[in-house]
Amino acid sequence: MSKTIALIVAAGRGHRLGGALPKQYLPLAGITVLRRTVQLFQAHPGIQQVRVVIHPDDALLYAEALNGIDLPAPIHGGATRQDSVRLGLEALAADAPDSVLIQDAARPFADAALIDRVLDALADHPGAIPAIAVADTLKRAIDGRIETTVPRTGLYRAQTPQGFRFADILAAHRACAGQELTDDASVLEAAGQTVVLVEGAEANVKITTAEDMMRAETLLGAARESRSASGFDVHRFAGSGDHVTLCGVSVPHDSALEGHSDADVGLHALTDALLGCIGAGDIGQHFPPSDPQWRGASSDRFLAHARSLVEARGGRIVHVDVTLICERPKIGPYRDAMVARVAEILRLSPDRVSVKATTTEQLGFTGRREGIAAQALATIELPR
Ligand code: MG
Secondary structure, three states: OOOEEEEEEEOOOOOOOOOOOOHHHOEEOOEEHHHHHHHHHHOOOOOOEEEEEEOHHHHHHHHHHOOOOOOOOOEEOOOOHHHHHHHHHHHHHHHOOOEEEEEEOOOOOOOHHHHHHHHHHHOOOOEEEEEEEOOOOEEEEEOOEEEEEEOOOOOEEEOOOEEEEHHHHHHHHHHHOOOOOOOHHHHHHHOOOOEEEEEOOOOOOOOOOHHHHHHHHHHOOOOEEEEEEEEEEEEEEOOOOOEEEEOOEEEEOOOOEOOOOOOOHHHHHHHHHHHHHOOOOOHHHHOOOOOHHHOOOOOHHHHHHHHHHHHHOOOEEEEEEEEEEOOOOOOHHHHHHHHHHHHHHHOOOHHHEEEEEEOOOOOHHHHOOOEEEEEEEEEEEEEO
């Protein structure tokens, strides 16, 4: 009987700021994306072994995600997806299978029938991939202006798993090492070999964004719940200086705000609101003022950290609202820039961010211009 190995590529880190977990390690309705993908291939009778290629830094994440699943040790990937696949294939070469299915870890919805179609086509061809005919009208544009309408006849969207005769794809990957081809079919195509298409599946989506994650949970019928929490912060004026930093924007003022970091009361209140949504304590626990590494730190790091904690729980930020409370400086001229900056840090569209300002009619410490206060409200969605 011929032997087929499923090689799951899970070495991507996501090149985004903020240290969010790579998507394959996020829970999808309570089970990590990687675990779902591995189980799919383990359960298929046409596949004799599953191997996973991971980033060397992700050994702990991998062990947690696949806890209780008996697999050979993971293979360490390289700098690009193509490198990772090649290194994965090399690791299989000593006990080479007849064929290999190369699968993106972030596609947890490949069904057994789709895997069957790829395996069946491999009997007659060196390579086979699932694909879906393009249904939308395609435009080629430059700077937002349409140059031409591209005929969609004969155009397909490629999916995974992509199946290959092992010796052919290993040789092709060796020959193409160092290039940046975006899928493995291209590697075999570059070697001049035939790759055929089999019918893909619309449900076989690749999860790349928080929105994809949400849609995937809806597909799985997973319930989500909404949570809101507030945050509050105050910083006093230093009595000297030439600007304050509010909601990530430098605002000219005749006094700076005192604080260990950049004293951005707006971002501090917002960070606490997000932490509150997931019961993750407060900003002082995550970034102790006693720790010298946060001296003068830009507070966008605090906010990005809170966002990454929400994302690590499979959560999504729905809306945030910040109210700055002070007599001076005037916030109005900087409000749009503040909204844009907060949206950027939280990776939200600006219509999900609100920044407001008020005075206290010269009453209290803000009224006496002794400092600035901020309150914030964050709303998120979490898997139930
Ligand atoms: Mg503070």
